[in-house]
Amino acid sequence: LNTREAVVDSGFVDLEDAEYSHLLDVVTSSDPNLKMPPPDRPAMSEQEVGVVREWIEEGLPWEPGFTFAIETYEPPLRPRLPDLPPVRDGRFNPIDRILDQYLSDNGVVRPKPIDDAAFLRRVSLDLVGLLPTEKQAKEFVSDPSSTKREELIEALLTDEIGYADHWITFFNDLLRNDYSGTGFITGGRKQISKWLYDSLLTNKPFDQLARELIAPPNGDSQGYIDGIKWRGEVSAGQTIPIQFSQSVSQSFLGINMKCASCHDSFIDRWTLKDAYGLAAIYANETLELHRCDKPTGETARAQWMFPELGQIDASAPRETRLQQLAELMTHSENGRFARTIVNRLWFQLMGRGIVHPLDAMQTEPWSEDLLDYLAADFVENGFDLKATLRQIARSEAYQSKSDVTSQQAAGNRFVYRGPKAKRLTAEQFIDAIWQLTGSAPERYDAPVIRGIVGPNDGESNQMEGVWIWGANDNGVASGQDTVVLRKQFEVDSPVVSGGAVITCDNAYDLYVNNRWVSSGDDWSQPQSIVLSHHLRGGTNTLHVIAKNGSDRPNPAGMYFEARLTLKDGSKLAIQSDSSWQFTPDAPTPTNKRLGSIQGDWLAATAVPELPVWKEAVDTIIRPAIARIEGGNEIPMVRASLLKNTALMKSLGRPMREQIVSMRPNSLTTLEAIDLANESQLAGAFAAGADRLIEHHGNDVDGLIQSIFLAALSRNATRTELEIMRAALGEEPETGSVQDAMWAVCMLPEFILIR
Template sequence: MTPSPPLASRLIALLFLLLLGAETPGAAGQEVDPVSAAFDREIRPILEGRCLKCHGRGKYKGGLSLENRAALLRGGEGGPAAEPGDAAASLIVERITEPDPLLRMPANADPLPPDEVETLRAWIDRGMPWPDAVDFGFRRAPIAPRSPEIPPPPAGLPLDNPIDRFIARFLADRGVAIDWEPVSDRAFYRRASLDLVGLLPSPEDLDAFDRDRLPDKRDRLVARLLANRRSYADHWLTFWNDALRNEYRGTGFIDDGRSSITRWLYRALFENLPYDRFARELVSPVPGSGAEGFTKGIIWRGVVNASQTPPVQAAQNVSQVFLATNLKCASCHDSFVNHWTLDEAYALAAVFSEESLEIHRCDQPVGRIAEPGFIYPELGAIDPDAPRVDRMARLAELLTSPDNGRFARTIVNRLWAQLMGRGLVEPLDDLDREPWSQDLLDWLAADLVSHGYDLKHTLALIASSGAYQLPADHLDSPPSPGEPYSFRGPLVKRMTAEQFLDAFSTVTGSWPEPSGAMLKVDGRGQGGQLQAVRAAIAEAEGAAPAEGPRPARVEASWIWNHADALKDPGGTIFLRKVIRLDQVPDRALIAGTCDNELVLLVNGTPVARGSDWSRPVSADVTALLRPGENVIAAEATNWPDPARGRGVRTAAGPNPAAFIAWVGGFEGDAPSWGFGTDETWLWSSSDAEGWALPGFDDAGWQHAVSLPLAGRTYPGIDLSAALLEATGDAGGPIRAALAFSDPLSSALGRPSREQVVTRRDPVASTIQALELTNGEVLSGRLAEGAAFVLDRLGDDPDAIISDLFLRCFGRPPAPEEREISRGLLGDPAAPEGVEDLLWALLMLPEFQLIP
């Protein structure tokens, strides 16, 4: 492995990661009436500081709630707590002035000081004026949908997007003025591309967008990005995998204890399934549809708490994902964090239970059976005697009912947060909190419903708004729930793990290689995600699940430069095969592998590389072929030193060596010709100039030697399967969303998906800093990426610097940046220098942030 850059220099460049934080809003004050001002100044501090910890927010000692005026008048076990206009006759005054410390309130605490007692007396004597809007209990957001009227555009501002009009009115009502000047075209393209499809734009696309002078080019860009079904599905798969706990391997898969929904989910995203159908098919899945895994949950091994059983998991997950509310506390006892009760949580869980579900409080049975029901019974009932499948279908119907405004509000709030960095309601999983703009939230939800629950419509609406195109706002600390918020633009966001890794692959051209585990589901039900995606795309396009062009039989032999290749001393050989074509086929594919390291070339251009003989590499090479003479070539290396190897087979000293490859053409899906490795291939130990190009004089090269027994040494190699990686729409680059998790992606914030995750931690951690500083996974990726960069650009330092800056930042380097970069690269550029430059660019805030 290539040594990492010095630890100290990397730590300096990473300081920004440890300083990055989420944002805290500030807000202009609003006028309040005298009653509210007096209450907030005099009474609220006493109730909140001394009373509500025992008599509010889920705790009601003695049956007494002090959350609102009605509750105070109703009182508890001792009767009404207060008599408006008569403090002397009020029980609350009696209890706070009780001389016996065992009876005095607040219990087990210092008594109220005399001035606070007198403040309460005077307030009660005045009739207990209590503002209507003040309730110390848990807020319950309205359920019914609502479609506010779109405000007119403010004078002098040509704001056409309804979002902008709602925000303009919101700001005007608070006396806040903002400059509606948008960000530059290049900044907008980068932001929109990362937010909508998760990819950095190419320098060529940025230049073309910059040159476009039509006024609607930003709307057209948004539409074009969202129309790319593959890129959209690849990107949003991450969001939904987190929310739906869909993982490819890991905890819970043993003994059918967990099921992947990748095939169903990817097709739903690829087809842009209407969101109401999306939720219905997950909550009430059709057997065999592939959507069953969400409500199945995780069947944990070992001792399991009653609140972790699959029916209770289903209730928790459905309520969190689709209704933005938390039933986890209420799955053990009446909740202390919101208004849900144990009986309500178990009623929803009973919908999913095959058998009668006994209620447990703190894991102890209470002797009652839960009756199935929806947590919002005002929307309708569920027949408790109906079969489970019918109960789930009824639940899905109630969940997605047009009368359930909370369903649409939840998802538009999540989409807003994905693009804007902060939700209209925070936290995202507590929609009972006050939104900073109720009108905007309600209108967006109603607009989604009126457009057939089309999530792409809502994303396009947000991304096309002037609000989204404002310069990014970077606030100084995490937002505090309940604090007033004043919108000033989208917040600066950090790349997710998947965005970062895809950006690295885009910059270098080094994408993850497919593995057998990605293609095939193992005995535990793990893996197979890549094959699931292929099947999903084929189904969505109305095609059979066949994966495109494929030869009926791949004929190729293992070859090397001598017959005793099982005891090869190590080293590199160069191989070439000249083929002549009358015409270029519809499609041409190549695949190969080598013990240990391989670079495949077509007409002098590197097309694939590998360093593990058990994982053949492949590529679509149609664009590189031409009528007449073509050269298929390979740089094949056998490592003599096992310390260098990442492959499966290494040994000190002499060790096995072999190479196998096939290239073929197709007309439609039918094979038309093919050439596999055999004794007609030529080899040399010298890479003379032009050796991989047509017209090279190879008179001094020797014929390769066929190794008929090599199949025993390298069992299970199937070039046909490898060729599938280069076929069809599903054969493009493997995005990070489809890769298995590793230490790097975990450090960058990818969760284990054993719990629902609807927002990743926006704050960089020390573990992330260490992994980005000296992690083995990143070091390996840097080495691979540097090799790809050198293959593509050669060793000219200026060419490399210009290319990497354009790909990373969409701009050329400044003179000082070029000078520093040349110092890292050397002249000519060395592999280690390219690694160092790549690492330095990846660590810059300009790369990792989405402003």
């Protein structure tokens, strides 16, 4: 029934005498085996049957060229560099040249530009995932420089840690990587976190990144292709080789191979043989095709979906086949590879893909020229992700007002009218709350080193700490031994910057001036800590509750190194050494307060440094201290580096048991409830309220403007000031300030990137 020709040729209708038409027989039949629609669906009414009869009697009138069939679009394989339209109104960016022509062709008015405050907030959240600070907002808006936007983009992209902290969320979703979840407890899944984070820190070219994922040079990136080994029996479509087929095609080609892993796809041209051909590249054993979980008797042969570029040697060893696939995937003539990733980057910054959905790259783009230009430019720039982000962010298209009002009718061809407003991700929202309230945690879960080790970082001679413990026998502590280590020191001037790095074999809890600050149970992952807001003038005390978790006597030690800069310009170094004291009488802390300690304090013991401890000091602690000494602040812990939580799940962070390239954009009931009632948010707002009151005192207007600048990158309006003044009163209290912060953070203006 797809076309008029097909209907006539089928013999289902009789154009000479409509009553003899088989089509009328089936829609009027009472036979359940013949009746259409089937008996489980509503029958056609007499009026509807009459319309069909009249249609046949009139000779099947049919709009020329119309078909009920799904219209398929076959995207080009090879790259193409389109000719750029002429420059209009001094807009030289190639993206603007293409879009200006597009808007003109479609009769769409060019969107207006956004102001500096909106641009600052948008580009900061898009490129590093953080809100601009109050200081940044004031300085950027008042800066008269005509190049300040380009300079800001460059500053954000050169912030290696901020960039990596933010974009690891995107790649964790796309590569199905996480720090906890299904498979980790049973050993059926491996992280690629350290390799991935290092790749982002160094801006590894995307083609190299893809090759190292598809054909891992070592175990660091192996977890991606090894997928998840599910417990118990699984369907044929969930085996490790089939997961490989699905992951590689979805991550790098925007092809959803899940349907084709069960049967020939109903929605595009990919077949069961295509899915198993990719799977056989990975498999060590012979694979039998299964259709809808039933064996077909046919054996899969390792093969690539685009033989025009080359083919896999099915007889080669597995490692060779993977190398061949990696080379074919990143082949210079495989335009689909570059188009897929630039389409994803466009979506991240502009709110909607050029091809949409992102994993349906068989779909026709709304602008082939734009997609092809971005892909060609990406390749020309050495597969540099930052170069494409820079190109988009510098365009006036990106710097235009969001299209927040136009509605596209369902089924109509999409017409670009400007960037789409985007919701903050779970990680961006939580980071923003932590920024506003100063309540970020002190440690993170991801096994990564947040910084690039410089060529001289490992040669620093400034490391003065030693590994210490309480009573021990040549570095060996008794099983289940717990000691409290103490260091007291004087601070003669306010601390303006600096931090510390600490680790302990096996576990520790650090208290500064009797308040809990940090803990750790993996000595190979030393924790960096911001100390400035935990210290005070005069005497300060560090307490470390150190635990040897082994049941048997074994080596145990704690290492601490801190560098602080004081307001008077002086430096203060603190390290674990023989000046520390210990007691075996550990207290039971309550409400994150250490409490009083009974017993005598004895001199701590320096213990021999194990080779594995020295490696942790040299590869993590030494570079971290070198950066602190260089004046670099320890960056705030980011939600992207934490294990998933109930709050993040309700805000849309996926479990990452499947690849996710687009998170849901609609507000759920669960999310609305959590935003209103979640205890972590309430605690964060309370802590932030206390800080604001301490800083501003009774300067109510200053406090209000501080909230608005930090949250929205703008000052409060006159009306907003009046509302807030009435709510806060002349002497703001914690509860009222907490409510004021919550109210601002629930505004669409805060939750959306516009």
